[in-house]
Structure formats: structure tokens, C-alpha cells
Amino acid sequence: MSFFQMVTFPANSYIIVEGKKDANNFYIIREGKVRVTRETAVVGEDPNQVLGPGDFFGVVAAMSQHAQIESATSLTNVSLISVSYDQFGTLIQKSTAVAMNIIRFFSMKLRQFDTTITRLSFRNAVEEDPNELFKIGEYYFQQQNIPHATFAYQSYLKHLPNGQFVPQAKLRLQSSNQPFAAAAIDYTKFNRNYKDNEMIFCEHEPGKELFILQQGKVKISKIVNQNEVMLAVLQAGDIFGEMAILDNKPRSASAIASGDVELLAINKANFEGMVKAQPQLATRLITLLSERIWTAYKQLANLLLKDSQARIVDTLMTLVEKNRVKVAPKQTINFELGAKDLLKMIGLTDPKDELLIAELIKQNKFIRLDLGKIVCSDTAELEKLVQFYHKKAQMENKLKKLK
Structure with a gap:
């Protein structure tokens, strides 16, 4: 060293x-x-x-x-x-060992943050568990999405051959003229290709590999309260699925090809060797995990703010930082977001909540709507406003503890 x-x-x-x-x-x-x-x-x-x-x-x-x-x-x-x-x-x-320690620690930290965010955002979300694969199959079956239902049922039969719902899963597959087992994956092949809407992996499924997206787009989604919630759309260069191979837990979300997709697959056995042989892979992975942890921490901090107005401006500030926009007087940013989109990001879906945006614009001249999109004309003023709300929240928490 x-x-x-x-x-x-x-x-x-x-x-x-x-x-x-x-x-x-x-x-x-x-x-x-x-x-x-x-x-x-x-x-x-x-x-x-x-x-x-x-x-x-x-x-x-x-x-x-x-x-x-x-x-x-x-x-x-x-x-x-x-x-x-x-x-x-x-x-x-x-020192590959140091890099591996950081990657493992980050994956554990991110899993912890993600679990907390899911619990606070989606009250009825369930822990990752292969037993839930049958329910995922049922969700897609009811939606008449037979390819995704088939994937989930086959995964359930593969991982839980003596599971409680084996007869029902087999019956569903038979009624759809689908085999009980999916085609075997050749884990010695690093390059994988998927067609549009093909499932790459399913939430709750045990994972053996992480993937580097070489070409195309991949949708990351999760079933919550009988709704499919879109978490992210990944682009070429993104890494996904790393949590399963780093902390031996089932997948926390599903990955679905959006258009034709080309992936590079890395499994547990060759991961450490790959990190040593290609330091840029570990650098990319840790940079990605760092970005995700930073975003998750910001989300958690936002969820803990009691004031809805505070949550709105805090989300805008996070987007300023995420997009690497300079924080300076008269520095403008067009968020390319409408009022509804912004409110949806922080879980405010009541039509009355749109009044919060109207009130925010009325009180702060540096925030406006331009062709339906939110624009901030002074990022320094936005930062001051966020700092004010955070200090106010800290004072309120201190007073609560004194009572």
C-alpha cells in the first residue's frame, strides 16, 4: 500500500x-x-x-x-x-481483497437501504423468498402475460420441487401448453441474448450471476400490492443483478428485456478472478454501487421528512445533484418533469396534492412551470430552501426527544 x-x-x-x-x-x-x-x-x-x-x-x-x-x-x-x-x-x-470487501460491504448496505425504502414506500411489500415465485406466476397469469407467468412457475418448480404449490404450478403450465422446466442455461457462456419482453430473472428467484448490459434496454420491476411497479430502465453499460451474487439472497426485483438485449454474465465462481483481471470492472461496479447508495440515502432522508413541501423541494435538489447541475445563483435547470410526475416520485397521488406545487411556485419565484414542466431558475436559492427545511426538521426532532 x-x-x-x-x-x-x-x-x-x-x-x-x-x-x-x-x-x-x-x-x-x-x-x-x-x-x-x-x-x-x-x-x-x-x-x-x-x-x-x-x-x-x-x-x-x-x-x-x-x-x-x-x-x-x-x-x-x-x-x-x-x-x-x-x-x-x-x-x-x-489488493483485490480490499476491493472485494468494499463491494461486499456496499451490497449489504444497499440491500439494507433498499429494504427500508421498500418498507416505507410500499407498506405491504414482502421479503425476498422463493416461495413467493408461485404468487408472481399467478399475478402474471391473471394479467394474461403467459411468458412471464411461465417463467415464474418454472422457476418455482426448479427451486422448490417439493413446494406447497407444485400441483397448481404444473396445472397452470399444462393449461398454457408450457413445459414444466425451462431450457437449461449454459453457465459457461458469458454472452447472453434476450428477445423483447423476455424475462432475464424474476424477483424472489435465487441468483447466480450479475449482468453487464452490452446492448439494448432492461426494465427493472417489482410486484407490490398486485401492481407491477417500474423501478428503473437500464441502458448499455449498466450493471444489474449484483446483489444476488454478493450476499446470497434471492432477487429483489425482476429484470425484463426491452427490445433485443445483449448481456455479459458473470457468476460467483469467476467474479473475484474477473475483478482482479479487469480492475475497470470493479471500479465500474463500485462507482455504480456508490451512486445507488447515495441515491438510496437521499430517498431515505426524504421519506423521513414530515412536511410534504419539504419532500418536494428536497427531491428537486436531489435531481439537481444527480444530474451534476452546478449549484450557483441564476443557474437554471429544466427538470423535464410535470407536477404529477414529481408528486408520483415521492408517493403523493391524491389530485389535491397538486395544490402543493401551486403553493410552492407562489412562494418561491425561482420555481415555475414552463409548458407543463418544472423549471428552477436559481439552484443556489433551491439549495438554501432545502437547507432551511432540513434544519427545521432537525429542530423538530430534537424538541420531540426532549418531551
Whole structure:
């Protein structure tokens, strides 16, 4: 590790500060103890984590190139290895184990964040469980989507040959003139091709591979409350399905080809070797995971805001940061979003909620509607407004704790 810069901090020093922009370095602890805190406590996470030798912090901001989502202070005199964003490939070549630790930690963290977001956003969402595959089949069968229903039923029979719903699954497949087993996948082949609307994997299905999208688009969706909720549309270069191979849990969502799709498949057995042989793959994966964790943290922080107006402006600010738009006086951004779309993003679907947007525009001259799309003409003013709402929420939480 001598290639990297060694830095030291005396006890009680700030090493990184939440909200600070242009964070290009992350740190691996050599000696001493560091406390990591967040202004917005994440549900299910220790708000005061104490880290020691071998642990790391600041990776999310450094690799996603967003503002810090945590603060770190030294509890003792500390010695740290400082790694910059552009040195990450070198770190992987010198120590694949460190890269694998970061990837595994991130996958665990992201799974935790995703579970919490799903629970807060969709009250009746269920935990990943192969037993649920039959219900997924039933959902698609009722929708008369026989190809997707077939995939789910066949997956259920494959993974639970003695399951409770085996007779019903077989009956459904017979009535649709479909075989009980899907064509076997050749896991030795890295290149995979899928036709439009073909299911790549199904939520609740045990996973063996992650995929790099080479060509085409892939829709990521989830069945919640008997509705198919679209979570994302992936483009060429995106990586998906990594959670299943990193933390051995079933798929948390389904992946469906949108148009003809070409994928590169990487399985558990060759993943670590691939990371070592191609450092750019690990860099890409950790950058992607960092971006997802940053977004998930922002979503969680937003869900914890009680004021609907606060949630609206906070979502707009997240979109400013996500799109790498400069935060400066008179800096304009057209969000390419209508009022309904924005409200839907934060789960506000009552037609009365549109009055919130009207009120927001009335109170803040730098926000307007232009041809039905929301426009902000001053990102610096938007940032000030978001900071005001966050400070207000923190004060309210403190007062609640004192009661």
C-alpha cells in the first residue's frame, strides 16, 4: 500500500464533513479509531458507528463524485491510507481483497437501504423468498402475460420441487401448453441474448450471476400490492443483478428485456478472478454501487421528512445533484418533469396534492412551470430552501426527544 498517501489526524479531528462537495478521496484505517455519523439517522443503522483498522469510509462520495453523506471524526490519533478516485484501479491490482470487501460491504448496505425504502414506500411489500415465485406466476397469469407467468412457475418448480404449490404450478403450465422446466442455461457462456419482453430473472428467484448490459434496454420491476411497479430502465453499460451474487439472497426485483438485449454474465465462481483481471470492472461496479447508495440515502432522508413541501423541494435538489447541475445563483435547470410526475416520485397521488406545487411556485419565484414542466431558475436559492427545511426538521426532532 506504500503507493498511496499516508495521512495522520490527532484525536478529535474532523476528517470528512457531511455535505462537503468535491470529495475525491476515501480512507482506509491503518491505526486508531474513527466515529462516523450522519445528520439524518438511517432507519436500522447505528447513528454513531465506530470504525477501526481495516475499515474504510468516504467511499460513496469519492466514487460517486457527490457531496459527502457522512461525517468522520478521529476518536484517537489515527493513521489512514488516503485513496483518490483515479487511484482505485491501482488499489484493486495491489489488493483485490480490499476491493472485494468494499463491494461486499456496499451490497449489504444497499440491500439494507433498499429494504427500508421498500418498507416505507410500499407498506405491504414482502421479503425476498422463493416461495413467493408461485404468487408472481399467478399475478402474471391473471394479467394474461403467459411468458412471464411461465417463467415464474418454472422457476418455482426448479427451486422448490417439493413446494406447497407444485400441483397448481404444473396445472397452470399444462393449461398454457408450457413445459414444466425451462431450457437449461449454459453457465459457461458469458454472452447472453434476450428477445423483447423476455424475462432475464424474476424477483424472489435465487441468483447466480450479475449482468453487464452490452446492448439494448432492461426494465427493472417489482410486484407490490398486485401492481407491477417500474423501478428503473437500464441502458448499455449498466450493471444489474449484483446483489444476488454478493450476499446470497434471492432477487429483489425482476429484470425484463426491452427490445433485443445483449448481456455479459458473470457468476460467483469467476467474479473475484474477473475483478482482479479487469480492475475497470470493479471500479465500474463500485462507482455504480456508490451512486445507488447515495441515491438510496437521499430517498431515505426524504421519506423521513414530515412536511410534504419539504419532500418536494428536497427531491428537486436531489435531481439537481444527480444530474451534476452546478449549484450557483441564476443557474437554471429544466427538470423535464410535470407536477404529477414529481408528486408520483415521492408517493403523493391524491389530485389535491397538486395544490402543493401551486403553493410552492407562489412562494418561491425561482420555481415555475414552463409548458407543463418544472423549471428552477436559481439552484443556489433551491439549495438554501432545502437547507432551511432540513434544519427545521432537525429542530423538530430534537424538541420531540426532549418531551
